[in-house]
Amino acid sequence: MMATQLLDGKIVAEKFLQELRPRLDRPGRPPCVAFLRVGEEASSQFYVARKRAVAESLGIRSLLAHLDRDAAPEIILSQLERWNGDDSIDGILVQAPLPNRQLQELAFAAVDSAKDVDGFHPHNFGLLALDRSDGFVPCTALGILHLLRAYGVELEGRHVAIVGRSTIVGRPLALLLQSRSVNATVSVCHSKSGDLARSLCRSADVVVVAAGSAHLVGPSWIRKGAIVVDVGQTAVTGPDGCRRPVGDVDFAAVAPLCQAITPVPGGVGPMTVAMLMGNVVRAWELARWNGN
Ligand code: GUN
Helix, strand or coil, X not given: XXXXXXXXXXXXXXXXXXXXXXXXCCCCCCCEEEEEEECCCHHHHHHHHHHHHHHHHHCCEEEEEEECCXXXXXHHHHHHHHHHCCCCCCEEEECCCCCCHHHHHHHHHHCCHHHECCCCCHHHHHHHHXXXXXXXXXXXXXXXXXXXXXXCCCCCCCEEEEECCCCCCHHXXXXXXXXXXXXXXXXXXXXXXXXXXXXXXXXXXXXXXXXXXXXXXXXXXXXXCCEEEEXXXXXXXXXXXXXXXXXXXXXXXXXXXXXXXXXXXXXXXXXXXXXXXXXXXXXXXXXXXXXX
16 A cells, blocks of 8 residues: 655745745735734634734735724724725735624625635636636635646646535535536535435545544545545544544544545645735736736
């Protein structure tokens, strides 16, 4: 039995960012991305800080507005309107989750679709659903595709099972993987799929787990030789009392079965951030340089 291949998102993301650098070498102002965070969600605080640090390392400017979790929708919308109208800002990102789903949908839809570097505006989501390649594609979906391609994983004609139908990961990933540029056959299962979820995953060549439920997927879900992508990252307290991130997949039990698997952390996470930087540079090129 061959050793399990680790799909190392840190290495692939770093290479992607290095390849992005020459595109930033232009006269005039560098790209700028604005982040909106609402409330005190610890994971959002961490992710936005991480995205801003990577932006800075590339010479991309960033700014942050942090609003109280009780902020009125009008306050959120007027912040986004100001950024929409500001020509010195190329990309806008509203970090999810917002305190409620309605507010999140309102905020995503209020971002100028030309600055929507997260791809969550209905316009960009619609372009993805229509199999058009001219919109912004959500970063985690794009990152998973890029990571699998970097390791030479063939997806055309393969069966990919996705666990989780979130608008942030599962749904856009399903659309991207079944597009005419990828040609995978996709099954999406979720919390109401019951026993179907396990049997669909067992029949899949590639299993992507984005359920947000620590160690949901064990060895009985995965067939021998499958490729497993773990999007989950939940902080749990270990026996030593330290908090550490664990994935949606029970890595120790599942990895020996797999042809390849992503670690948590260091798998999908760095890819999401790298793809965001790619989207920001693209938004800047489109706005400032006519896309050239
Ligand atoms: N929350 C979890 N992942 C993401 C992401 O990729 N973008 C945003 N905006 N929020 C998230």
